[in-house]
Amino acid sequence: MQSHRFLRPLWSSITIRVSPPLAASASTPSLRFVPRLRPFSQTHHPRKDWPRPPRTTRNYNVDPRRRLSEAKPLITSHGLRRFVRSPSLHTVVVISVLGAVAFYFSNIQTVPVSGRRRFNCFSEESVEAASEAQVKRIIYDVERSGGRFLDDWDPRMAMVKRVMKRLIPVSGMEDANWEITVIDDPRTANAFVLPGGKVFVFSGLLPIARNEHGLATVLGHEIAHNLAGHVAERMSGQIGTNIMLYSLIFLTGGLAILGTQFIGGAVLDLLFSRPMGRMQESEADYIGLMMMAEACYNPHEALGFWQRMEKAQQGEPPEWMSTHPSNFNRIQKIGEWMPKALEKRQESDCQGTSAFADLFRQAMVRGVRIE
Secondary structure (H helix, E strand, O other): OHHHHHHHHHHHOEEEEEOOOOOOOOOOOOEEEEEOOOOOOOOOOOOOOOOOOOOOOOOOOOOHHHHHHHOOOOOOHHHHHHHHOOHHHHHHHHHHHHHHHHHHHOOEEEOOOOOOEEEOOOOHHHHHHHHHHHHHHHHHHHHHOOOOEOOOOOHHHHHHHHHHHHHHHHHOOOOOOOEEEEEOOOOOOOEEEEOOOEEEEEHHHHHHHOOHHHHHHHHHHHHHHHHOOHHHHHHHHHHHHHHHHHHHHHHOOOOOHHHHHHHHHHHHHHHHHHHHHHHHHHHHHHHHHHHHHHOOOOOHHHHHHHHHHHHHOOOOOOHHHOOOOOHHHHHHHHHHHHHHHHHHHHHOOOOOOOHHHHHHHHHHHHOOOOO
16 A cells, blocks of 8 residues: 555556557557646746846946047057058059049130130039029028119119110120129129129119219129139139148148138138139120120220229228239229220121120130130
8 A cells, every 4th residue: 555655646647548559450559658747837948048248337427538538549540550551542542643633634724815724624504503592592681681672663773784785695695594683782882793694783883883884894894704604613623622621631630620721721712712813803804895895885984983993992902812903903904905995896886796705705615815
């Protein structure tokens, strides 16, 4: 009885199952022990031990300046030397320089009236597209400051339109979408013509112009900037200026970015941008004088206009600090060009032919100078 008590737990967990005979001749049943699973078994399933990140001691109260001082630098002198000595870098630099030189010389032009060689990589279409945003900006600034634009019935607006009606045919840009806007601002004596035929005149200029001949002097000058492609030239010049400026920043290791931008930008502007601006203004004076003469305006009125402008602009900066030639030098140059302008007016039939503008464009394409 004692042994039976010990065997009972073993046999209580075993079930005797009789399997069917495999063949007709098999008469002896086979026994198979199948363990019976007990509910709420204490068997433990294997756990998946996922990798855990290493424990680190984090002190969030550490001074940020201390953590910054202990941080490893992104650029080290050793890494910089390796980068500079890298053969792949030398190959990239050589290819880039050769490509830049080829691109530069393939976009060199000759300005016909002065023979000056210049770099220009922008087309007229791209310049006109860029000026559309500037037109919207000017209109927005005038409206925000409380200014207003003159209506078509205003005599001052009618005067500007009469002058433009005679200058547009001689400009060679009759197909442009011309829009004339006069801003009512008696304190500002200025006018400009943006690419695409967008004309802006401040009413303060009209008393200095006095008449249509004086106004034709200014508007002919501003139209000449577009005929000569000076806006595209300035946009192209910004490419070279930015390359030189960022090269200075790179050579200083980025340690003096603000100083390089300010001082380097001022030096480049003084050495390149301002002298280039004075050359462009002188070219526009000559082209505008020839166009106003071809439109049968009196070239002598140009001398009177710039003399009045010189009196109105007392205290102007020295010429070397300005993007414009001094009024004194301007008057001298116009006096030298006066015989040619009078000859141009005498040859004109006053019918608005664009003989000079067409000659200028043809000379620009051929890269030759005209007198």
